[in-house]
Amino acid sequence: MEPLIRCENVSKSFGEKVALDGVSLDIPEGKIFGLLGPNGAGKTTLIRIINRITIPTSGAVYFKGEPITDEVVARIGYLPEERGLYRKMKVGDQAMYLAQLKGMSAREAQEALKEWFIRFDIKDWWGKKVEELSKGMAQKLQFITTVVHKPSLMILDEPFSGFDPVNADLIRKEILRLKEEGATIILSTHNMESVEELCDEIALINKSHLVITGGVEEIRRKYGNNNVEVEYTDTEGRHSEVLPVPEGGTTNDVLTTLIGDGKVVNSFRELMPRMNDIFIKLVTEE
């Protein structure tokens, strides 16, 4: 299947400084795609190239095989990491302004925003000034303005920062719901737990290079040490142990050995490395 976004050999330099060096990757449609990397790796630059804020020095980005046009940009929703609002503006005016800049008519914007305000339970904020909002409240408003025009591609840069656990969960559910509805989501985050939980595929960028890209499960398996965690009971009582899978064998071989030894297996789990560990391993190895 043709990817929604294809980056071909994208490079960007600011004078002497190289921010991206020949990055090629595919972002499949209808998936949540994690864009990972340490601070300053070039993630933001790549995002800005995808939504055409910045023009690449060389290489190109394609949307369904076509160069990115104004129409495409209008169908992207972008929540930058460093995000802000006009402090002196009213919440409703602000939301209307941003929605209209995305090409919605005043009426469409009003209707869609009302719906979102009800969904997020923030109806009474419409006439408030932005400066009266707490950080979490402002984040909610920003999330709404990112998705209100029903974008087919959403780029969310650290969407959970600034949220309490309850609201972070609300956003998590919204992201999954939007995916259900067919949207493609690029999720840039340092929160590896949410990557494991939400992302279908990832790309890891470090020092302006692409380090790895692919499915999350696939990568975790690839970097796994092939261990299993078992709990079993024998004559001496209950034990918990991590056992290696023999070279060339499968996890079943471990199980067979245990059962053959007359042990009662209570739990058995293939040990997958955490994304966190893979991240650290790949970034520090470079």
Place this chain on the structure above:
Amino acid sequence: MNLHKLGIIIGREYLNKVKKKSFLIITFVAPVVFAALCILPSLIMMGAKEETKKVAVVDASGLVLPTLENTDVVAYYDFTGRDVDSLKTALDAVGMDVVLDISPLDSVQRTVTAHTYSAKPLGMETSQIIENRINDAIETYRIESYKIKDLDKIMSEVKSNIHLVSYTVDDSGKESISESSVYMVISMLLGMALYMFIALFCGMVMSSVIEEKSSRVVEVLVSSVKATELMFGKIIGVALVALTQFLLWILLTGAILAVAAGIVGKDKIAALTGGGNPTEMVQQMAPGVNVPGMDVADLGTLLPAADTTAVAADSTAVAEPTGMEAIFSTLGNLDYGTILLAFLLYFIFGYLLYASMFAAIGSAVENEADTQQLQIPVTIPLLLGFFIAIYAFKAPESQIVFWGSMIPFTSPIVMLARLPFGVPTWELILSVAILIGTFALFAWMSAKIYKVGILMYGKKSTFKDLWKWLKQK
């Protein structure tokens, strides 16, 4: 450019600024101040005559006292022979306001010294009158001492008081009276107004850019619209704010003056203001113009009866237009259509040129405090324009003024200052064309800097950075 989005940006910028309290206050308070400036000085001059000062004169010379005559302002009482020191402390007791102590005549220098003592300081008018009287008395004494027959008469005949009447002559030989002080004042007002407005509204553009950058709203915006659309939307939005303000100022000032005219009486206001504040300024600046007693309801015609203190009551002087008439005549001869058109053109393009530069500077910084250094090369030409404009109303034909009115960074201010003195049409057209061309060039360059600048955080930007951004593809 997506015009629809540009419109949305302009709309937000405009409404946001126009709804601000500070805009409303300035818009509604300034006309009151303008109108007050028009009316008040004259009202004060008319109504607030100083109370008559009672002066106790102790004249040891015997020369001054006989020549003193009471006026509305000063009444003299003879206290000669009394002790000055005791009088000083007992002014209230004798019912006097001032002691005037005149020394005996110095027979060598043939002069006297004079002092006044009073509880409250003397007003300028009062002390001027007293001083003049003493001088007159001493002069009369000296003239008489020559013992030449009729010398005082000869002296008064010799005295001269000429007012220079200037005409401008065009090719067809048509003469129009020109009072250079009028040109100077109008020229100064126009130059100053343009400088102030450009500085004010460009500052507005810059802080608006900085606000978007420092509040980090800008990255969301440029993901929806092009950076150039954002920049020009902002510049145009503020320009509309400026034009709205001008319009409201003119309407409100007019309305207030009209209402004031209704209350005070039309003739008086017309006489007081001469139909607009420039005249008022002229009245204050041009010495020898007696405002209170004047009747100038009919501005267009020359008024032989106008009372000007400077002109001697000499029958030959009446045929020549006198100071006040010259002023009104000059005002009547100004080409207001051209001035208004030029004001709008130079304001709009001068503003656009500077606003695009200020937008570029705003894009390079994260808060207003950091603008100082980057602002210098932009504010200096603007200031220079202002200084050349000052020169323009002193010497409108000089080389520096000509070049100042051609160079686009100073031309809006300098050309406006030149305008009342008359500028050839080709110079006007050339100057506006250069200005528009330069604006186009600088708008393009500023947009390039702005595009990169608004997304640059952290490091404080320098000119080197701006130059790099300009060259970036």
